[in-house]
Amino acid sequence: CRVVSGAGICLKETPLDDNRLPLTLTAGDHELHLHATMRYSRTGEGMHRFTDPTDGETYVYTQLFLDNVQHVFPAFDQPDLKATFDLTVTTPTNWTVLTNSNTHQQTDGHWKAATTPPISTYLVAIAAGPWHSIRTQHRGLPFGIHCRRSLAPHLDADAEEILHITRACFDRYHEKFEEPYPFDSYDQAFVPEFNAGAMENPGLVTFRDEFVYRSAVTDTERQTRAMVIAHEMAHMWFGDLVTLTWWDDIWLNESFAEYMGYQTLTEATHYTDTWTDFAITRKAWGYDADQRPTTHPVAPTQVDDTATALLNFDGISYAKGASALRQLVTWLGEKNFLAGINTHFRRHKFANATLTDFIDSLAAHTDRDVHAWADAWLRTTGVDTLTTTVDTRPSTWTLTLRHHGTRPHRT
Ligand SMILES: [Zn+2]
Numbered sequence: 057c058r059v060v061s062g063a064g065i066c067l068k069e070t071p072l073d074d075n076r077l078p079l080t081l082t083a084g085d086h087e088l089h090l091h092a093t094m095r096y097s098r099t100g101e102g103m104h105r106f107t108d109p110t111d112g113e114t115y116v117y118t119q120l121f122l123d124n125v126q127h128v129f130p131a132f133d134q135p136d137l138k139a140t141f142d143l144t145v146t147t148p149t150n151w152t153v154l155t156n157s158n159t160h161q162q163t164d165g166h167w168k169a170a171t172t173p174p175i176s177t178y179l180v181a182i183a184a185g186p187w188h189s190i191r192t193q194h195r196g197l198p199f200g201i202h203c204r205r206s207l208a209p210h211l212d213a214d215a216e217e218i219l220h221i222t223r224a225c226f227d228r229y230h231e232k233f234e235e236p237y238p239f240d241s242y243d244q245a246f247v248p249e250f251n252a253g254a255m256e257n258p259g260l261v262t263f264r265d266e267f268v269y270r271s272a273v274t275d276t277e278r279q280t281r282a283m284v285i286a287h288e289m290a291h292m293w294f295g296d297l298v299t300l301t302w303w304d305d306i307w308l309n310e311s312f313a314e315y316m317g318y319q320t321l322t323e324a325t326h327y328t329d330t331w332t333d334f335a336i337t338r339k340a341w342g343y344d345a346d347q348r349p350t351t352h353p354v355a356p357t358q359v360d361d362t363a364t365a366l367l368n369f370d371g372i373s374y375a376k377g378a379s380a381l382r383q384l385v386t387w388l389g390e391k392n393f394l395a396g397i398n399t400h401f402r403r404h405k406f407a408n409a410t411l412t413d414f415i416d417s418l419a420a421h422t423d424r425d426v427h428a429w430a431d432a433w434l435r436t437t438g439v440d441t442l443t444t445t446v447d448t449r450p451s452t453w454t455l456t457l458r459h460h461g462t463r464p465h466r467t
Contacts, residue, residue: 075126090130100251102127103182108248110206115185117247117262121178121255122303123362131177136301136408138174145169147184154183154202156259158241170240172258174406176299181257183245190215194223195230197237203246207268211246214269218244221282221325225289228324229316232394235401238297244285254284256291256313263288279327287317298401301408303365307354308411311377314338315385318378334378342375346439354380355411355434380433387429388422395421432463440465 079088096105096116101124107114118128125131145153145167153159153167156175162168172180188208191200201218203211211218222244230236239259250264267281290313300309318330345351352368354377359365385393396418404413411430419426440461447454459465 077130092130094128097127100249104247104249106204106248108204108206113186113205115183115187115204115248117183117185117245118181118257119251119255119262120180122366123178125177125180128180133177135176135178135299135303138176138299138406138408140174141169141172141180143169143180143182145182145184150186151184152187152189152202154181154187154200154243154245154260156181156257157239158198173238175258175296179257179296179299181255181260181262183247183260183262187245190219192219194226194242198241198243199223200241200243201246202243203265203268204248207246207265207270210268210270217278218281218285221285221321222289224324225286225320228320229289229293232320232397233293233401234398235293235297235405237292238405239292242289242292244288254288256288256295258292258296261285261288276333279321279330279333282325282327283317283321283330283333286321287313290316290320293401294397297406298404299408301410302359303362304356304359305411306365306368307356307373307377308414310374311354311381314374314378315381319382334375338371338375339379340375341371342377342379343371343439345371346376346437351437353435353437355430357435377434383433384418384426384429388418388424388426392421393418436462442467 094103096103098105100119102120103116103118105114105116120128123133125133141156143155143159145155145159147153147165147167149165151165153161153169155169156172156179157170159167159169183202186205187202188205188211189200189202190211191198193199199219199222201211201215201222222242226237226242241259243260244263245260246263246265246268248265250262252264254261254263254267263284267284269277269281291309294312294316295309300306318334321327322330352372354372356368359368388396399420400409400414400417403409403417411434415426415430438461440459440463442465443458443460445456445458447456457467
């Protein structure tokens with residue numbers, strides 16, 4: 057370790073505080089060089105290592121969201137501190153290395169990835185192992201889907217369906233968004249022992265490999281997989297190209313991808329009933345979370361640390377937020393909404409933005425008061441209730457609507 061042109065402290069001597077390295081620096085520019093040796097993980101956080109009991113093959117992949125980059129490499133870990141990354145990877149010679157960008161083998165077992173555009177630390181990704189890969193191209197970009205070898209026949213059986221959904225969503229997003237896909241490749245890796253559904257690493261989306269179906273499944277399960285493909289792809293623009301400044305806006309990240317995923321799947325594929333699925337499975341999750349003592353506004357005002365941010369990862373941040381966004385699109389008109397989104401991408405690409413920036417971008421394309429809408433729907437908790445009563449006296453018929461709550465409704 058060394059600090060150039062600074063105090064010249066040797067960090068080897070500095071004890072870690074909660075796995076953080078305290079730095080006390082004098083005024084002026086400093087250059088920090090760190091060499092670190094880190095452990096693999098068995099919890100799905102950091103760089104997870106898995107040995108397949110079927111054939112003894114080993115795979116590793118990263119999951120750095122939300123603050124797990126600290127388990128893989130040292131970094132100034134804040135979403136608004138973006139950097140370009142140059143990765144070189146050394147592996148056993150029969151492995152393939154996937155990263156955020158195009159990655160090629162230089163010599164046996166030595167891999168080099170193209171320099172990434174500016175991305176946040178939580179979005180850096182590597183997946184390495186003797187993958188079974190299906191590679192193709194779309195609009196001049198390398199597309200790949202990957203899984204562990206023992207699942208190869210099952211991925212092969214569904215490859216055409218997965219790639220068809222991928223291409224259809226990719227094309228539809230290019231009709232909606234003016235910014236072209238911001239990265240140089242699009243790999244989707246189905247990885248073992250994954251904690252979540254999927255993760256939107258730029259150019260390398262990781263999915264739980266339960267999505268590689270090994271037995272007969274329902275159309276609803278196939279639709280769910282398609283939905284996750286569409287959701288993660290929406291993040292390539294909203295989340296990866298334009299990233300939240302801080303974790304208080306995680307709901308916007310997720311709700312946008314949720315809204316866009318369902319909507320785009322409906323428009324671009326044969327899954328045309330996705331909003332019914334949303335109403336049954338997702339929205340109820342939001343209603344449930346919103347009527348508990350632990351409810352919180354869709355857009356919380358105070359998220360002091362990453363632990364607090366993770367507490368908000370619930371039906372409110374995903375489903376209620378997506379419902380509110382869908383209602384916002386209806387209220388503004390889709391044309392105005394997409395114009396606002398494109399302004400937002402243009403203003404903040406390869407950088408960061410807040411909820412206020414988002415609302416400002418939308419407000420540029422409408423006369424309606426989007427800020428007041430945000431205050432009424434995003435900064436409040438709980439549900440409004442509309443109750444109807446019908447009076448059917450002879451020769452008259454009267455409908456009365458009672459509104460319990462504070463938000464404006466149109467029926
Ligand atoms: Zn998401």
